[in-house]
Amino acid sequence: NAGVTQTPKFRVLKTGQSMTLLCAQDMNHEYMYWYRQDPGMGLRLIHYSVGEGTTAKGEVPDGYNVSRLKKQNFLLGLESAAPSQTSVYFCASMRAAYSKKLFFGSGTQLSVL
Amino acid sequence: AQKVTQAQTEISVVEKEDVTLDCVYETRDTTYYLFWYKQPPSGELVFLIRRNSFDEQNEISGRYSWNFQKSTSSFNFTITASQVVDSAVYFCALSDSGGGADGLTFGKGTHLIIQP
Numbered sequence: 001n002a003g004v005t006q007t008p009k010f011r012v013l014k015t016g017q018s019m020t021l022l023c024a025q026d027m028n029h030e031y032m033y034w035y036r037q038d039p040g041m042g043l044r045l046i047h048y049s050v051g052e053g054t055t056a057k058g059e060v061p062d063g064y065n066v067s068r069l070k071k072q073n074f075l076l077g078l079e080s081a082a083p084s085q086t087s088v089y090f091c092a093s094m095r096a097a098y099s100k101k102l103f104f105g106s107g108t109q110l111s112v113l
Numbered sequence: 114a115q116k117v118t119q120a121q122t123e124i125s126v127v128e129k130e131d132v133t134l135d136c137v138y139e140t141r142d143t144t145y146y147l148f149w150y151k152q153p154p155s156g157e158l159v160f161l162i163r164r165n166s167f168d169e170q171n172e173i174s175g176r177y178s179w180n181f182q183k184s185t186s187s188f189n190f191t192i193t194a195s196q197v198v199d200s201a202v203y204f205c206a207l208s209d210s211g212g213g214a215d216g217l218t219f220g221k222g223t224h225l226i227i228q229p
Binding site: 035041042043044045056090092100101102103106107 | 117119156157160163208218219
């Protein structure tokens with residue numbers, strides 16, 4: 001069972017470069033989320049989606065864009081990477097609102113130089 | 114607005130000691146859910162427990178136990194007879210009843226170090 005899969009696992013970017021993080025889930029979950037984890041800050045919500053074709057802003061959305069063209073995939077884009085975006089990124093999914101249980105991917109370590 | 118506070122940034126104990134991780138939450142909702150996640154050194158997030166606001170019974174799972182007290186807005190986590198494998202960062206999290214679509218609000222985590 002794959003669950004939630006994030007690619008890539010590691011990436012190094014130069015300031016100003018762009019990239020896309022891919023999150024794929026095979027559990028037919030409706031809701032998907034992108035979090036970032038920084039030392040001493042816990043996990044903070046970047047964007048989320050409540051279904052195919054929908055997206056919404058979380059706590060720290062600036063500098064990121066997302067798309068949910070297919071139910072199973074949730075993409076996180078950085079158009080012009082900045083050193084402040086160096087972080088560990090976690091994708092998560094949830095079957096429906098009532099389930100209240102998030103399933104997490106293994107994370108992506110992103111460094112922006 | 115929701116808020117989760119884990120005041121203990123880091124705790125270090127010797128193996129076999131009992132240790133309690135504190136979690137205090139704030140929410141205006143009467144229906145909400147509380148969670149604990151474990152993040153071992155490998156980095157993945159491991160779900161430990163979910164508790165809804167209507168169930169104040171304490172729960173025990175092996176060496177783990179959770180004490181939910183609505184009167185003090187706390188959801189504390191105790192590890193009995195700690196082991197080195199318990200070393201990890203532990204996160205407390207909160208989800209309100211508003212559809213739950215906006216995910217969980219996490220505390221900043223407590224880094225637990227179990228020394229052999």
